[in-house]
Structure formats: structure tokens, C-alpha cells
Amino acid sequence: MNVTRNCVDVAPALKMKVIFNVSQANLMFRKSVLAVVLTCATLSGVAGSASSEPASDDPIAAFTKLAAYISTNPLDFETSFSSRSAILDTEFLNGKARIIAARPNLLRLDTTSSKGSFLVISDGTTFTILDRSSNKYAQTSAKPSLGATVNLFTGLIVVEPQTLLFLDAVQAVATSQETAQASASGTETVGGRTCKRYTVAGSDGATWEAWLEAADLPLPCKLVSRDSDDPGATVQTNEFTWAPNAAQSADTFKFTPPQASKQVDFGDLGLTD
Numbered sequence: 001m002n003v004t005r006n007c008v009d010v011a012p013a014l015k016m017k018v019i020f021n022v023s024q025a026n027l028m029f030r031k032s033v034l035a036v037v038l039t040c041a042t043l044s045g046v047a048g049s050a051s052s053e054p055a056s057d058d059p060i061a062a063f064t065k066l067a068a069y070i071s072t073n074p075l076d077f078e079t080s081f082s083s084r085s086a087i088l089d090t091e092f093l094n095g096k097a098r099i100i101a102a103r104p105n106l107l108r109l110d111t112t113s114s115k116g117s118f119l120v121i122s123d124g125t126t127f128t129i130l131d132r133s134s135n136k137y138a139q140t141s142a143k144p145s146l147g148a149t150v151n152l153f154t155g156l157i158v159v160e161p162q163t164l165l166f167l168d169a170v171q172a173v174a175t176s177q178e179t180a181q182a183s184a185s186g187t188e189t190v191g192g193r194t195c196k197r198y199t200v201a202g203s204d205g206a207t208w209e210a211w212l213e214a215a216d217l218p219l220p221c222k223l224v225s226r227d228s229d230d231p232g233a234t235v236q237t238n239e240f241t242w243a244p245n246a247a248q249s250a251d252t253f254k255f256t257p258p259q260a261s262k263q264v265d266f267g268d269l270g271l272t273d
Helices: 023-028 059-072 146-157 162-173
Strands: 075-085 091-102 106-113 116-123 126-131 136-141 181-190 193-201 206-213 220-227 234-242
Touching (some): 059 162, 059 181, 059 193, 106 146, 116 146, 162 220, 193 220
Antiparallel strands (some): 181 193
């Protein structure tokens, strides 16, 4: 199994505006749940090469560098996440996840949160979700792309993939899709790293605050997702730790049923509780 192929194909940005497709984000911003999954949906075009210069204050430059990295590398990162009411300061959800993905449809998501502990694997042929709390798992045929795999997962477990939506936005920046505005908001320290802060505003109130590392490779340090048109909406926060040079093997995406586990239908996993 070749797990070193590029994760997505993206085209270089052609305009000096930050542009991305926010239609999917607009549909999902009003749901407040888990933000731990991503996609590397294949987009047409030729990927640009990442610059060797540190991240600048120009959003299009930073996002294009990140898109170039996503286009040519498998992804491996950990994220901690929390979901809170914007007006009540009440936490709905918190947890952590590790996500590993490689083109065309290899995915490993290991997540533990206040909603439970799940392992999601697509080995290219079979898609599996394991509910560790019940020691039950369900399987179906793998989808042909990571984008379709993530859509299947989010539909089954009813999750809010804010990380997915943001990485889709990064990809769409480089392919000049529907417009949205982004602006630089200075430099801050996140988890001991110096990061550039960007405000990304889409239609229908979709808003992201994104901190990208001020380095040769501007990987995300932190992401805050909210709907500015709905003051009572949930605010989702993710912080990231990346492993850009981590090795992957066939075993990374192999599912071995735990001892005494039971295979069931997806409806018997209780994913939407």
C-alpha cells in the first residue's frame, strides 16, 4: 500500500483575494458538536510549491502555502477541541483526536471526548467505526475518496467537522471558488508557537479565526469557529499539533477487531446519543 502519495490536488490561486466555498459551512455552522474530521477531496488543477519564506501577513500567500503542503503530503495531526455556548459560557463538548489521512481514501481517526471514544478507519476497501464504550463495531464498503468517506462518517455520527470545513476552505482558496474575505489580525503565541492570526468571513455569518504558524510551513495552530449572525450559536475551538514527517505504513490503516468485540449494524452503535 502506497501511503506517500499526495493528499489532494489543488490549483494555485489566481486572485489576490482569499476565496473559498462556504456553502457547506453555512449549512453546518448551526449544529454544535464534534470538530475532529477532515477531508482531502481531490480538486482539479496543478499544485503550487510551498515557499521557503516564513508566513507573511498576506492571507492569500499563507493559505496558498498551506494548500500546497496539503496537496503533496499525507496528513498526521492531533487536535484538542471544545464546544461552548456563545452566550451562556456553558461547555457542551470537549475532547481530543488524532487524524491520519492519505490519498485516495485512507483515513484513521482516533477520538475520545465527553461523547465517547471512537476509532474510525478506512483502509481503502472497508470503512469501520468502533465504539470503544460498547466494544461494538460496524463496517461498510469504503468510499472512493476521503471527502466521501468523511461525509459518510459525519452523517452516521452526526458530527460537526469544523476542521474539515476549514481545510476545505484552504483548498478552495487555491482554486478560486466562491468569495469570502480574509484579513490578517497580527501575531500571537499559541502553545509556545508564534502564529499569524487571520479572520475569515463567509456569507450567512460563517466566521473563522485561524492561527497559522509563522514559519516556512504555515500549519494551523488554532481554529475558532462561530456564526456571527447568531449570537447564541456554539463557539468551537480547536488547537493542533502536527507531525509533518511522521511515517505511515499499511498497518496505520488496518482494523483489527478488539478481543470479545461484536460486529453490529451502524444503527446499533448508538452514534447519535
